[in-house]
Amino acid sequence: MNGVVMALRGLYGVWLREITRATRDRAQLIGGISRPLIWLLILGVGLNPYFRGEVYGEVRFVIPYTYLQFLFPAVIVLNIMYTSIQFAVSVIWDREFGFLREVLVSPMPRWLILLGKVLGGATVATLHGALVLVLARFADVTLSLDQVAVALALMFVLAFGLTSFGVILAARVRSFEGFGVFSNTVILPLYFTSSSIFPLDPALTRAQQAVTYPEWLVFLVQINPITYAVDALRGVLINFNQFTPGWGIGVIVGMAVLFFVVAIIDFARQ
Amino acid sequence: MLSGGMISPQPGAGPVSSAIAISVDALSARYGGNTVLDNVTLEIRRGSSFALLGPNGAGKTTLLNILSTLRRPDGGSARVAGADVVRQQTAARRSLGVVFQDSSLDDRLTAWENLEFHGLVYGMAPRHRRERSETVLALVELEDWRDEIVRSFSGGMRRRLEIARALLHEPQILFLDEPTAGLDAQTRVRIWRYLDELRRTRELTVLTTTHYIEEVEGADTICIIDRGRIIAEGSPEALKAEHGSRWLHLTPRDAAALEAIRAARPDAQLLGAHGLALPADDGASTDAFLTAFRDRLTEVRFQDPTLESVFLSLTGRQLRDRADDRRNADKAAGRRGGRR
Amino acid sequence: MSAVRNRWIRPAVNLLIVVLTLTALSYLPPDTSLADRQKSGVLKLCVPPSYPPLVTADAQQPGFDIELTAKLAERLGLRLNVNRLSSIGTDFNPRNWSLTRGQCDIIAGGVADTVQTRSFLETIPTPIETGWVALSNTGQLPAAGGSVVVLPGTSGLDRLQLSGWLRRQSLQVIPARSPQQFVDVLASGRAAAGITERFLTAGMALPPGSRTFWLPDAQFSRFRMALGLWKGDQTLKRALLSALQATEAAGELEALESRYHVETIGKAP
Numbered sequence: 001m002n003g004v005v006m007a008l009r010g011l012y013g014v015w016l017r018e019i020t021r022a023t024r025d026r027a028q029l030i031g032g033i034s035r036p037l038i039w040l041l042i043l044g045v046g047l048n049p050y051f052r053g054e055v056y057g058e059v060r061f062v063i064p065y066t067y068l069q070f071l072f073p074a075v076i077v078l079n080i081m082y083t084s085i086q087f088a089v090s091v092i093w094d095r096e097f098g099f100l101r102e103v104l105v106s107p108m109p110r111w112l113i114l115l116g117k118v119l120g121g122a123t124v125a126t127l128h129g130a131l132v133l134v135l136a137r138f139a140d141v142t143l144s145l146d147q148v149a150v151a152l153a154l155m156f157v158l159a160f161g162l163t164s165f166g167v168i169l170a171a172r173v174r175s176f177e178g179f180g181v182f183s184n185t186v187i188l189p190l191y192f193t194s195s196s197i198f199p200l201d202p203a204l205t206r207a208q209q210a211v212t213y214p215e216w217l218v219f220l221v222q223i224n225p226i227t228y229a230v231d232a233l234r235g236v237l238i239n240f241n242q243f244t245p246g247w248g249i250g251v252i253v254g255m256a257v258l259f260f261v262v263a264i265i266d267f268a269r270q
Numbered sequence: 271m272l273s274g275g276m277i278s279p280q281p282g283a284g285p286v287s288s289a290i291a292i293s294v295d296a297l298s299a300r301y302g303g304n305t306v307l308d309n310v311t312l313e314i315r316r317g318s319s320f321a322l323l324g325p326n327g328a329g330k331t332t333l334l335n336i337l338s339t340l341r342r343p344d345g346g347s348a349r350v351a352g353a354d355v356v357r358q359q360t361a362a363r364r365s366l367g368v369v370f371q372d373s374s375l376d377d378r379l380t381a382w383e384n385l386e387f388h389g390l391v392y393g394m395a396p397r398h399r400r401e402r403s404e405t406v407l408a409l410v411e412l413e414d415w416r417d418e419i420v421r422s423f424s425g426g427m428r429r430r431l432e433i434a435r436a437l438l439h440e441p442q443i444l445f446l447d448e449p450t451a452g453l454d455a456q457t458r459v460r461i462w463r464y465l466d467e468l469r470r471t472r473e474l475t476v477l478t479t480t481h482y483i484e485e486v487e488g489a490d491t492i493c494i495i496d497r498g499r500i501i502a503e504g505s506p507e508a509l510k511a512e513h514g515s516r517w518l519h520l521t522p523r524d525a526a527a528l529e530a531i532r533a534a535r536p537d538a539q540l541l542g543a544h545g546l547a548l549p550a551d552d553g554a555s556t557d558a559f560l561t562a563f564r565d566r567l568t569e570v571r572f573q574d575p576t577l578e579s580v581f582l583s584l585t586g587r588q589l590r591d592r593a594d595d596r597r598n599a600d601k602a603a604g605r606r607g608g609r610r
Numbered sequence: 611m612s613a614v615r616n617r618w619i620r621p622a623v624n625l626l627i628v629v630l631t632l633t634a635l636s637y638l639p640p641d642t643s644l645a646d647r648q649k650s651g652v653l654k655l656c657v658p659p660s661y662p663p664l665v666t667a668d669a670q671q672p673g674f675d676i677e678l679t680a681k682l683a684e685r686l687g688l689r690l691n692v693n694r695l696s697s698i699g700t701d702f703n704p705r706n707w708s709l710t711r712g713q714c715d716i717i718a719g720g721v722a723d724t725v726q727t728r729s730f731l732e733t734i735p736t737p738i739e740t741g742w743v744a745l746s747n748t749g750q751l752p753a754a755g756g757s758v759v760v761l762p763g764t765s766g767l768d769r770l771q772l773s774g775w776l777r778r779q780s781l782q783v784i785p786a787r788s789p790q791q792f793v794d795v796l797a798s799g800r801a802a803a804g805i806t807e808r809f810l811t812a813g814m815a816l817p818p819g820s821r822t823f824w825l826p827d828a829q830f831s832r833f834r835m836a837l838g839l840w841k842g843d844q845t846l847k848r849a850l851l852s853a854l855q856a857t858e859a860a861g862e863l864e865a866l867e868s869r870y871h872v873e874t875i876g877k878a879p
Binding site: 020023024026029032033036037041044045048049051052053054055056057063064065066067068131134135136137138139140 | 635732843
């Protein structure tokens with residue numbers, strides 16, 4: 001019993017440190033708001049004339065939503081991806097500047113240390129995702145409290161998985177500079193091939209889909225796990241799914257479990 | 271080679287297991303093909319102050335890493351406060367406080383938050399945590415800086431905070447890796463005085479590694495380590511007595527006197543242009559010499575043995591390579607400068 | 611305790627700044643649709659020539675959608691310009707109605723708030739409900755093997771779902787091209803029942819004795835009728851929505867509903 005309380009204190013300590021560091025860092029917060037602003041305000045509004053209807057019955061993307069509404073859940077996922085994967089910088093920082101040793105000589109088991117760190121990173125990433133929700137009005141997405149609660153839960157599990165993924169990357173990348181380049185080459189392709197900014201129309205048959213988009217692109221979108229995360233959030237926030245609704249949740253939970261287990265194995269080896 | 275046999279439990283100090291804080295048995299470690307620790311055996315008594323003295327790269331930090339469970343040994347075993355450092359890591363860690371050679375503070379948190387983090391990670395209850403934090407901050411005289419971000423701290427202040435942090439959870443054993451470098455003399459004295467008191471009252475065991483002679487003069491036991499092997503162990507006095515020499519430094523009145531002395535004592539060595547040094551371990555012959563040459567000397571001075579000279583006579587090398595030191599300092603400064 | 615307070619002040623301030631900034635930015639207009647209308651002072655409404663009771667030819671009772679839109683336009687300080695276009699409803703594919711942004715700001719008189727509609731238009735639902743209804747003398751659909759005449763209409767109900775369901779019920783489908791043909795087939799007895807969209811029945815001269823009923827709720831959900839706007843006209847849509855809410859709050863909406871006898875939501879028509 002006493003051991004559990006001590007473990008929980010340790011977990012809280014590691015979590016609290018991540019939260020304190022992240023919320024104190026203005027640069028990180030600015031990143032957290034500049035991305036949704038660029039994607040929703042600039043891209044969403046800028047491309048709006050190309051996606052709006054000119055003749056009744058004729059639109060480029062046959063989805064029952066506006067382009068802004070369609071983009072909105074994807075921007076949340078983008079914000080979570082950035083914050084989660086950039087979290088690896090904190091892991092590298094700990095390793096390079098010696099703080100890691102302070103934790104490693106403590107009585108906390110390593111998996112618990114990692115859990116605390118990942119929970120902290122996931123909390124910050126969820127917060128950054130939630131910042132996008134403030135723009136719901138702009139995107140004409142009306143949200144009920146239930147929707148927000150379910151969305152936040154999904155966002156947290158997604159952030160947990162992606163943060164673990166960041167830790168796995170950190171174990172393989174040695175320098176900060178290398179990581180900066182690396183994270184961008186990982187995040188942006190994942191984002192663009194997640195059906196985030198263009199739909200694979202479910203109303204079309206598979207044959208038509210392949211005509212609209214080349215087979216290889218459809219394939220990339222379909223094997224990208226982020227596709228299903230975006231889809232799950234769309235299901236919750238604008239009630240629109242391109243794929244079987246259960247898949248998204250399954251993929252999000254699966255990523256969280258898989259990446260965390262691999263991260264533990266990596267971390268124990270250090 | 272001397273072994274750990276010089277240290278034995280004091281008579282009537284109770285069972286051996288409780289009197290021994292750290293025991294190291296035939297420990298060896300390798301990095302790639304290099305042997306960093308070679309069959310090291312030690313025992314450190316509870317409440318003692320034990321110093322590992324050796325040049326950079328002697329294997330001190332590796333030994334400390336093994337003892338603090340950060341690294342597995344490649345052979346042999348070690349116990350810390352009765353817990354095996356490989357099989358009972360959690361128990362071993364709980365009994366340890368560690369001050370690392372490089373800063374391991376989070377420099378984006380305040381002093382207080384660094385302590386709070388440490389207390390939480392060691393599972394301390396909120397009230398106890400606060401009380402201890404106040405105490406250790408007062409010890410290192412950082413009360414006024416408790417809510418300042420560590421990034422703004424000087425090297426010495428960081429060092430003090432780290433020592434405070436290592437003591438926060440009241441460990442039985444304290445590891446200090448090159449501990450007091452960068453501290454002013456006053457603080458150093460104060461911290462050692464406090465540590466000595468903890469050793470007396472709570473049987474705190476202090477294990478220090480250093481390549482600064484000044485750090486270890488106050489230690490109970492000094493263990494000289496070089497190239498991964500223990501080459502001498504004992505109290506400072508015993509080491510000096512055994513391996514050091516006392517010298518008589520003198521300045522002859524003129525060149526003729528100098529020649530006369532050198533003729534009489536072939537073991538005399540030249541010191542600079544006009545000085546001479548004579549081995550002075552044999553009191554009788556020194557007295558005879560002084561009686562004979564008293565009138566032909568302008569200055570006479572006895573030089574007691576130092577640990578530096580002990581190390582010199584044991585290894586044939588200087589303990590400190592000054593150029594090497596400077597390089598390390600530059601490296602550390604460059605790294606700090608590169609910090610975001 | 612003061613240390614705990616201090617620690618959270620800065621993050622809280624940061625967060626507050628961020629949330630306030632985002633909230634302020636969320637009030638930026640995403641397009642110029644409202645500003646353009648206000649500049650011209652005209653709101654253009656496109657409706658079919660007749661879709662009772664939403665659109666009628668009677669100048670005294672011009673129809674629910676027309677009166678409602680007029681009230682909304684008044685609240686926005688715009689003059690309503692009603693375009694009655696005979697092309698509306700002539701083909702099941704709205705593309706062939708050739709309605710363009712230049713002609714219409716709002717499309718009404720037979721737009722249902724369904725996924726199909728929303729694929730092409732933004733919708734502002736009105737309180738009126740629609741859905742598939744059936745007509746027969748017995749008040750029931752014929753047994754398997756019987757024939758039904760179907761007039762799918764153009765308001766955006768899911769015709770694929772209907773035909774699939776009819777196939778599973780083993781009913782023969784006689785497609786009707788116009789309300790007149792629908793009535794003729796029913797009257798001739800070639801079909802035991804007819805299925806169409808609720809409001810299409812309003813303009814029909816139905817054979818005497820026929821009863822109207824909703825298709826089973828379990829399979830067919832009912833939909834609200836709506837005003838259709840162009841996608842991307844968010845500012846106009848928001849202005850119209852808040853005008854609608856004001857109309858409702860003033861009780862005018864309810865008055866309008868009872869005037870056109872469309873308030874019987876949930877009851878069989």
